[in-house]
Amino acid sequence: MKLSSGFWQTYKEVPADAEIPSHQLMIRAGLIHKMGSGLYSYLPFGYRSIRKIEQIIREELDKAGCHEILMSMVTPGELWQESGRWDAMGDQMLKVKDKGGRDLCLSPTNEEAVTDIFRKTIRSYKNLPVTVYQINTKFRDELRPRFGLMRGREFTMKDAYSFHADKQSLDEVYDRLFKAYEAIFTRAGLEFSAVEADGGAMADSDQKTHEFQVIADTGEDEIIYCSKTGYAANIEKAQTKRANLNLDTSTSELKEVSTPSMGTIEDVCAFLKVPKEQSLKSLVYKSVVGDEVETILVLLLGDDTLNELKLTAYLKCDELKPATDNELMSDGFIKGFIGPYNLDAKARVIFDSQVGLEASYTVGANKVDMHFKGLSPKRDVQDFETADLRTAVKGDLTIDGEGVVDIRRGIEVGHIFQLGDKYTKAMNATILDNNGKTMFPLMGCYGIGVTRVVAAAVEQHHDEKGIVWPMSLAPYHVYFAEITKSPENKELANSLYSELVEAGIEVVFDDRKAGPGFKFKDADLLGLPIQLVFGERDFKKDGMLEIRLRKTGESFKVLPGEVVEKIKSLIEGNK
Ligand code: ATP
Numbered sequence: 001m002k003l004s005s006g007f008w009q010t011y012k013e014v015p016a017d018a019e020i021p022s023h024q025l026m027i028r029a030g031l032i033h034k035m036g037s038g039l040y041s042y043l044p045f046g047y048r049s050i051r052k053i054e055q056i057i058r059e060e061l062d063k064a065g066c067h068e069i070l071m072s073m074v075t076p077g078e079l080w081q082e083s084g085r086w087d088a089m090g091d092q093m094l095k096v097k098d099k100g101g102r103d104l105c106l107s108p109t110n111e112e113a114v115t116d117i118f119r120k121t122i123r124s125y126k127n128l129p130v131t132v133y134q135i136n137t138k139f140r141d142e143l144r145p146r147f148g149l150m151r152g153r154e155f156t157m158k159d160a161y162s163f164h165a166d167k168q169s170l171d172e173v174y175d176r177l178f179k180a181y182e183a184i185f186t187r188a189g190l191e192f193s194a195v196e197a198d199g200g201a202m203a204d205s206d207q208k209t210h211e212f213q214v215i216a217d218t219g220e221d222e223i224i225y226c227s228k229t230g231y232a233a234n235i236e237k238a239q240t241k242r243a244n245l246n247l248d249t250s251t252s253e254l255k256e257v258s259t260p261s262m263g264t265i266e267d268v269c270a271f272l273k274v275p276k277e278q279s280l281k282s283l284v285y286k287s288v289v290g291d292e293v294e295t296i297l298v299l300l301l302g303d304d305t306l307n308e309l310k311l312t313a314y315l316k317c318d319e320l321k322p323a324t325d326n327e328l329m330s331d332g333f334i335k336g337f338i339g340p341y342n343l344d345a346k347a348r349v350i351f352d353s354q355v356g357l358e359a360s361y362t363v364g365a366n367k368v369d370m371h372f373k374g375l376s377p378k379r380d381v382q383d384f385e386t387a388d389l390r391t392a393v394k395g396d397l398t399i400d401g402e403g404v405v406d407i408r409r410g411i412e413v414g415h416i417f418q419l420g421d422k423y424t425k426a427m428n429a430t431i432l433d434n435n436g437k438t439m440f441p442l443m444g445c446y447g448i449g450v451t452r453v454v455a456a457a458v459e460q461h462h463d464e465k466g467i468v469w470p471m472s473l474a475p476y477h478v479y480f481a482e483i484t485k486s487p488e489n490k491e492l493a494n495s496l497y498s499e500l501v502e503a504g505i506e507v508v509f510d511d512r513k514a515g516p517g518f519k520f521k522d523a524d525l526l527g528l529p530i531q532l533v534f535g536e537r538d539f540k541k542d543g544m545l546e547i548r549l550r551k552t553g554e555s556f557k558v559l560p561g562e563v564v565e566k567i568k569s570l571i572e573g574n575k
């Protein structure tokens with residue numbers, strides 16, 4: 001590609017809405033063009049990187065036995081009505097009506113569409129398992145589109161779906177896809193971690209789900225991990241236990257104490273001189289399942305925080321909301337002084353599993369300005385459940401107690417999920433099993449944010465001068481800058497360029513009428529892994545060109561006749 005006739009423009013200024021390096025650099029290096037909020041056009045260099053990751057994905061999924069299809073980007077509303085997600089998807093889904101007044105949507109995901117194809121195609125267990133995938137445009141009307149391609153509204157996703165006659169087959173394919181994902185992100189040159197993820201309210205506990213997280217300080221997700229045991233989970237799901245928990249195991253009596261106007265844990269604990277971990281925090285929630293609304297009282301150690309996703313998953317509820325002040329009042333709770341003993345309000349009581357059931361705690365007494373000291377859950381509360389509901393924090397122990405966990409940030413580039421028969425059942429997609437009986441096949445789904453992967457690669461690989469592409473995702477491998485004046489050297493540069501192209505090397509030829517400083521700045525900003533410089537002044541002295549490696553800054557001289565071989569071996573060696 002010759003830049004003199006190229007379609008490329010770089011920018012010095014950082015766009016005002018670009019908060020993180022990858023967004024800034026992708027705009028400044030002319031890879032993408034913003035059309036509107038969360039809407040981007042891919043320019044030549046950006047699009048080449050996107051196609052590189054697509055190619056890696058295709059190769060690895062084909063190797064794993066998957067079949068590529070392409071579903072329509074617009075899906076009929078009736079499919080979503082069947083699955084019950086027409087309303088459940090909320091305003092993330094962009095809905096439109098066609099000229100006949102029929103409901104359509106821009107696909108945010110394609111479980112319904114693929115299940116519809118499946119039910120009209122496959123009739124018997126003999127045709128299973130089968131896995132199909134597509135690389136296609138998705139639209140999600142995100143609450144906060146930001147960070148460029150990282151969280152767009154329109155973006156490219158690879159989504160795969162598998163169908164199975166039994167759980168064993170689902171597990172096998174899930175593991176195979178897991179390995180394919182590891183291969184994909186390794187080939188993409190990314191430092192990543194596969195972490196246990198939140199399966200949502202619908203998932204059963206034996207339904208596996210993992211996210212693939214690219215490690216980056218600017219990532220939107222928090223990962224709890226332990227380098228000793230290898231445990232890694234999204235904080236949304238992570239299960240750990242408290243380290244050095246100082247329980248009050250004295251069998252003290254339940255005693256009412258006056259805590260005038262002290263409605264917060266901080267005030268009460270300071271006043272009664274009790275460590276927060278020896279007090280209980282009472283939280284009231286409304287859980288909605290279908291038409292039923294249930295009141296939930298959650299009790300956590302005073303210095304822990306509730307993980308609402310864990311509570312949602314535990315309750316298997318459609319919706320979970322903190323009770324409003326009005327609801328508290330009408331239910332008979334006294335805000336600031338709520339507790340599980342002498343409770344008039346009707347509520348399902350759940351203790352977090354870090355609460356010692358035989359230890360003693362300070363907790364609200366369900367009376368204005370009063371708390372209890374010495375409440376022991378097992379002794380004093382009749383009906384309760386326990387569940388892991390707290391948010392894991394740095395310094396916790398792994399559940400087996402073997403290691404200490406830390407937190408780091410990640411960018412979710414992939415998510416794999418066992419769906420069970422949720423969609424086949426809802427959409428009545430049946431097959432005949434090996435006894436000739438009708439059954440609902442099990443499904444798995446497997447996503448990769450294709451455009452997000454490219455942004456994540458830039459986020460992980462850049463320096464103060466610009467992008468530092470990993471070889472596998474670089475739009476081209478070589479940036480060849482010629483800084484010549486004489487016609488014979490211009491000709492030599494041109495013929496070297498042709499030689500490189502003929503050798504199958506992906507090369508950008510900077511033959512623009514511009515000075516060396518300008519070209520080098522652009523070369524560093526674009527960040528192709530190998531830079532080849534034909535400087536006339538140096539060439540006159542020693543008859544050599546210079547090769548520089550963008551990543552290390554290392555440089556060396558080569559004779560014109562050695563250029564192609566040297567570059568070939570550098571590309572091979574840095575793949
Ligand atoms: P997130 O938690 O980041 O919103 P998600 O869990 O809703 O993502 P999935 O439904 O799991 O996303 O989609 C599969 C993959 O698609 C994600 O792992 C992510 O890489 C990518 N993806 C999701 N939303 C976006 C987006 N708005 N822009 C770019 N990529 C996205």
Ligand code: MG
Pocket residue numbers: 412415
């Ligand atoms: Mg996800």
